[in-house]
Amino acid sequence: MALPPIAKATIQSAVLAATSNLLAQTLTSYRHETPLIVDWVPVFQFVMYAVVNTPPNFLWQEFLESSFPAYHISPTPTAIASASSNDDKALEKQAAEGKLVEVKLNLTNTFIKTILDQTVGAAVNTFLFSLFIHFIQSAMDRPLGTPLSTPDRSVAYLLSLFFGSLVGAKGKEVGYGQVDWSAVVQSSKGEFWPLMTAGWRLWPFVSVVNFAFIKSVEGRTLVGSLAGVAWGIYVSLFAAR
Template identity: 25%
Template sequence: MKLPPVASSCLLALGIDCISNVIAQRMKAWRDGAPFVFDRVLFLQMAILVTISAPINFYWQNWLERAFPGWKMEKKKRTADTSLDAEEKQVFLKDDGEDKKVVDEEVRVRNWWNIFRKWFTDCITMGALLNTTMFLVVMGILKGKSGGMIWTDVRNEELKIIWDSYKVWPIANFFSTTYCPVERRIVFLSGCGLVWNIYLTLVAARL
């Protein structure tokens, strides 16, 4: 049975994020010079975070694609192939005055202005704010923190995490919004975010 795109994308994202969590725990043990002890609670917390955030990000990416389509149709002219009739070409022919036939046809081209706006909205403004806030709030709830403590984490950590994210996500988001199909964008970003999720796991461990 074929899973819906949102389900398959989120399951793949969950798998990638779980791998990054184990790597992060091993790195933390190595950095601290301590024997590796698998932290099941932290692993479960990060898995729950991804289970909540991945569907939200999936629909967020779909909204971005609808709001800022990455492709547009443009009319271009070319010399007609007279071996085909107009119906086969699905275009209109006209005489150019030199006994040649030229074709007005619509072709799909990248909409770079929309791609820029989609990229800027996702990784520089709303996308960065959405994901960072979601990370801090969900992790705070899972750790049993009060609303005041969660708000303190948001004030103290959010801008730092967003600033650090600019070292990773602008390039990854450019390629995802430009070349990756929207239904596979979450998986692509999760793959690119393997290192980033290691960083988030280390942040979650200290919250």
């Protein structure tokens, strides 16, 4: 049974989120010339954000595309010329060859979608990302520090948070009640413009390339995925500061 597109997109985003965070940890280790110790806690946090964030974003993109279609049907230059000269035989021949109309990029719609996505969409996504990351970092208290000393300890920590009684650990539940929301909101406000301006250096270009030059769904998915990995590394490093 095939998964619906929104489920496929969510799974893909979760995998890319984990990949980006692992690459960010590798890059940090290389830059500081320290041994790589994989910390699975931020990997888990970024995967959770992808799972929560992808479905509404998928629906947002569907809304943009349905409201402002990327392509429209237009008569071909040869069809226009034949119609202007009342050449019915030429029109019949072009119709038989499928050359009466062609699919053309709608520049106005592409511009509108890009502007909406990079203002309304980007603003909501940026603020919600900061809220989520600060919230989950506050809720998942890390008594052993950051990062945990070994990968198996970070896994054990995650298991103890959610399944402490099952794994025989003394861990506590995720402390949602201990989150200081005023501090979370304040931190998110402070990060808003740095993240927005950083995103504007990447995503408008990706959107224009995808809509103007990449016609296949597979090609657009590939370009978006590659850009998403790069962006995921950046925000992983940003969140780990």
